[in-house]
Amino acid sequence: MIRKYFVLFWLGLAISFSIITANASGALGQTIQINTRFRSVINNPLPVWLLILRDADTGVVLPYLYDVRNNDNFWIAFSFGRNYIVTASTLKFGPFAIIHNFCHLEDSVLSGQSMIITLTGDLTPSPATSRCRVLKYKD
Numbered sequence: 311m312i313r314k315y316f317v318l319f320w321l322g323l324a325i326s327f328s329i330i331t332a333n334a335s336g337a338l339g340q341t342i343q344i345n346t347r348f349r350s351v352i353n354n355p356l357p358v359w360l361l362i363l364r365d366a367d368t369g370v371v372l373p374y375l376y377d378v379r380n381n382d383n384f385w386i387a388f389s390f391g392r393n394y395i396v397t398a399s400t401l402k403f404g405p406f407a408i409i410h411n412f413c414h415l416e417d418s419v420l421s422g423q424s425m426i427i428t429l430t431g432d433l434t435p436s437p438a439t440s441r442c443r444v445l446k447y448k449d
Contacts, residue, residue: 338390340389340391340422340424341388341389344383344385344386345426346381346428347381348430348440349431350381351380351381351433352435353379356377357377358378359375359401360373360374361376361387361399361415365389366394366421367391368390374387393419395420396415396416397416399413409437413429415444423446424449425444428442428445429441430443
């Protein structure tokens with residue numbers, strides 16, 4: 311009796327593992343890597359960056375919310391398809407100070423392109439005080 315449950319357990323585990331690896335093999339599409347190296351950050355209130363990606367093929371929406379707590383940060387956003395659109399890139403400093411299309415990422419369909427974004431300077435409600443370098447590369 312115990313042997314039967316042991317065999318069923320391992321069979322179930324093997325089936326689960328095969329399903330997980332089958333789904334994970336093609337699950338991730340493009341990546342957006344974000345590095346910040348700010349000299350200073352106005353953090354009263356805490357700046358929050360909302361980045362929304364939409365898969366151009368399936369319509370799946372992926373929201374990412376980043377709290378800028380330090381001068382140096384590292385974040386990664388994943389798309390699950392080859393073609394995606396940055397539908398929102400909004401930096402908020404409380405309810406009134408908002409920078410829409412932060413880093414000018416809201417563009418067009420990015421087909422097979424990942425990005426490395428490097429932010430430097432001073433992070434304030436004025437977009438002129440920070441610099442955003444965007445490197446797009448084919449995957």
